[in-house]
Amino acid sequence: MLNQNNQCAIYTDGGVTTFQAGASGREVRKKCRDILKEASDIHLTTENSEEFFQYGPDPGDPDFRSQLASFLTQIYKNKVHSSNLMVTTGATNGLHLISTLMFDNNSPVFVEDPTHSRTLEILEKDFGRTIIPVPRDEEGIDVEILDSLLTKFHPLADEIKPKSKFWAMVYLVPTFHNPTGTSTSPERCRQLVKVARKHKVLLFCDDVYNLLGFEDKSPAWRLFSYDEKTAENYDGNVLSNGSFSKIFSPGLRLGWIEASDYVLNLILTSGLLKGSGGLNQYTSGIMTTVLRNGHLRPHLKFIRAMLKRRIRLLTDILRKHLPPEFVFHEPKGGYYVWLQLPESLDSETILPCAEHRHTVNYRPGSSFSYAKNFKNFLRISVSFCEEESIPSCALRLCRHLEEYWKSKTEGS
Template sequence: MTANAKADSKDLFQYLALYDENSEDHENFVPFSMGAPGAESLAGCNQLLDKATRILLSDDGEERFTFQYGPCKGYPGFCREMAKFLSSEYGQTVSREDIMVTAGATQGLHLVATVMFNKDTPVFMEDPTYFIAVKILREDFGMNIIPVPTDSEGINAEKLESMLVQHKPTSIAGQKTPFWGMVYTIPTFNNPKGYCMSPERCRTLIRLARKHDVLLFTEDIYNMLHYDDSPVCPPRLMSYDNHMDEDFQGHVLSNCTFSKILAPGLRLGWIEAPPRIMKYLEKSATAWSGGAFNHYTSKVIASALKEGLIAKHLNKLRKEYRERMDIACSSLRKHLPQDVKVDYPKGGFFIWLELPPSVDTMLLLKLAVEKYKINFIFGASTSPTGGCRNCARLSISFCDKKKIEKGIVAFCEALQEMMETSKGQ
């Protein structure tokens, strides 16, 4: 690559000033802010996609279908192979009829929020949560964000029910669907806190959704990145909405993506939902016009799934990320001051730290970037209320193992300096 071409090569992270591979000092910088796969995690995508593409394009009889608009719900072959893959990963049967192709998790959220709900619809969100989702729902769509506190088991169910009662309308006239509101949650390897919602909390959420007629929108993005020796993922929230229950109607939608288990640049994801919910999405004018939101790529990935390439790549990622998480957690245990609270996760990308109340992590971030050459996500940016000011999110997904170990030491040194400075004031 020429110097000019390198200078012109920009990605999302450079535009956000999070990390610039073209900078002179990028080799010494540790970007713990990045919730995305790094170079090592993306290694092998060329070969995987080349093989899958060759398989797809070798069938001349498929050419006129491959490059045409697809079915509204997506290529049936993708839905079939995805259902098989998910059934194996989740340890329970997933129906192809419950799957719809999307152009990634963000587009899935966009589709649901705009097709199924009106502007000003109440959206009950975990506090803290995925910080960009707050901006999407509040600023892009004009929805009414209602933060609900969380603990180590997930969203506070008692607080949630109180808010549901407070905001429930007397009439649903004018609503697009039977759901008057939406609960946005990341129940498995949560972003940013890393926890898995407890079984008891999951059951309570299902009970509340059925009682109050709200949609449980779950971001099931990190579920397959579990680092224990179990052959299947932790139970997802959808598994608790049992269709054998007498009062089952279908209150849970699972929003998923290949961004964390393969490559963000594919812009491919899927929604899994029961017929009661799916009918609004697949029959929408948006889906009708789109003709499958990422038809060609879904056909490539269908080939990859059928050949076992995705499962093989995922196993490689789990091994790599497990080693990174072990290094990060081990180093934190060794170097963190004693009065810092950490819940060490068993999967996903993120480690959440609760620092002493005197530490403002926005100021800590400034010190960390300028002096210690690391960054992270400061807590207040993840909170719809601007809370969590003494909290920080570290990500293990982007950096290699050497950088993680070096970066954790630097983070702890920056924190120690900040704490000593605050004591002296």
């Protein structure tokens, strides 16, 4: 059995069907194996392929960045320039680079409430940053409250040893948000860019779910595109942090940052990256072949269709078998359903019973909140478990929640 402190343990431990894991399942990984085998064979038999065993350019292989830019331009229906891309070893690496190379240890980080739980852990425990939570609704982070908090905390800028022209970072998951599954509205995006320019802060967008919309006809989008270079007051206030973990395979440890010339120059001239030989040179070479041969687009279509089926299987069961006091919104993309329970229920307190009695789990809502709000919420992920297990697993979860709800109402 895996160590209980290992995150992977929650994926397979004790016969529990996991609705916790935000990772790809076996079905996706098998397809990745076949695609990568073919791409590796092609890549290793091309002329001068041994060069990918050498150090590479600091921002990453130019051919890979060109292929990636072309792919993203097609998906976003909005021009992505290879010169604005640099290679990372995944979204967490992107967060690490920006947080440490661009901001002083005393720089505050403004985050949505709720937000990605692992980011909270990294920012607070690993980097020792002051975290300032900002409420979020169905349209995204509350811009008025963010504006007010930025004004309130701006005097801290005088106490910060500047590493860049931005005194603070705002961490966002704008599209198919983790954990709520909702997306920031276009109007809210415009407001965010306006506020970021006003206060001279960087909007760090964790864009790992952007390409997982369920409707093929609707182009994916990113907040980055709202920070238009043609604007008179353009200052490069938005950064897009991308990854292949959700759209292909997390085991690649491959991602990218899309940012302004100023931000990329600051990172690439740091002691950490300058003359480093680039990040993930060999793997990016394999993915260059995957992109060039057109294999990622159909794979992404497969993942979208699979996630859409799984979400529908789950929400149909929840809608049919839970009392009306349990509320959720139908996601339009991504991995997650954010379920609101009656206020008297604490999802973390009742989780052990779900695991031991009903052999099903989930992520408690409070784990996504720096202020430990959302105790009566829980997040359900459909990405990892076997698809055929979702209906029975969802039924067991409904049974578990209803039992606790009845015990509360009958006891009161």
